Amino acid sequence: MKKPLSPSLLLDEQLCFALYAASRRMTAVYRPLLEALxxxxxxxxxxxxxxERDGVTVRELGERLQLDSGTLTPLLKRLEQAGLLGRRRRQSDEREVEITLTDAGHTLRVRAAEVPRCLAEKLCMSVDAFTRLRDELKNLATQLASPTDPTPIDPGE
Amino acid sequence: MKKPLSPSLLLDEQLCFALYAASRRMTAVYRPLLEALxxxxxxxxxxxxxxERDGVTVRELGERLQLDSGTLTPLLKRLEQAGLLGRRRRQSDEREVEITLTDAGHTLRVRAAEVPRCLAEKLCMSVDAFTRLRDELKNLATQLASPTDPTPIDPGE
DNA sequence: GAAAATTATATTGTGCACAATTAAATTTGA
DNA sequence: TCAAATTTAATTGTGCACAATATAATTTTC
Structure with missing residues (x-):
């Protein structure tokens, strides 16, 4: 009598929905804080x-955030329009576009420092619980990113 | 010397980013499985x-999934086009739109039953770890949804 | 019982996400 | 060396999310 791991189709039993809902709630909490910025x-x-590091390329941003140019290019153009950063081709390799903060972009960091503080208040969690949950989520993402790890057989292309 | 709860602006220390990244990875794992459906x-x-329950209204769907009509209306129209469900105004209250599964919609459930199994394989987690993480995320979402809970003063409107 | 308030859905507009394609620069290799 | 392969961004198209607004139906209140 071994109970299988979540073979259920009930919404409330899904890890994926708990994750999806929590993530959207989280950005909803950030929204008014970031609107001020x-x-x-x-x-x-x-x-x-x-x-953290100025002068990175679009590719490096994409690797860090796991977002592709289809998402980043228009987003960066909007931040450029807002006067927070500049975009220009690298001399050394014209395929790459280097992103550099403007003075306004650097300055915004001071006001942004309040954001994590506001969130910490909202969360009402111990540092330990915070760190543990964060690291569990990182592990989950790593496990989900593993190529074909638990798949029994897959000769591949 | 009390260390404050995550006053950092470092990306890798943020709970929000771990959540956001894990959620997107999760849907990326679902994508090929659902593409088959x-x-x-x-x-x-x-x-x-x-x-779980057929014949619910758009409002009830929205409450359950925490999505509004701006998201659901076009999504439901696409599922209607795909022949999985029907949409019609309720007789008792013409403001409400009732969603009912077609035969094809009901039938799809059989094939969908494989999806959680595939995910369980990918996750490689114990039932306990799965349940614990899921419930922690539910608690987090609840905490984030609390109106103005930890805010010191807020006379409100 | 009619005006006012409320409720439910739809519409519009903006901004992600992401797949697929294109285009240009660079690297590789016969 | 020069053609092929690779790398990097940008573009195009679809489908969410969500705010704001519109519209229509219902309920409330006087």
């Missing part, structure tokens, strides 16, 4: 990367 | 609700 949530993520 | 992931969620 004139940023959307994905734009905020791009800014986080750039505040 | 000609469903997108949000369409699959709608079908899960309808397989």
């Amino acid at each position: 004139d940023l959307t949530y994905p734009q905020y993520l791009v800014m986080l990367v750039l505040w | 000609d469903l997108t992931y949000p369409q699959y969620l709608v079908m899960l609700v309808l397989w």
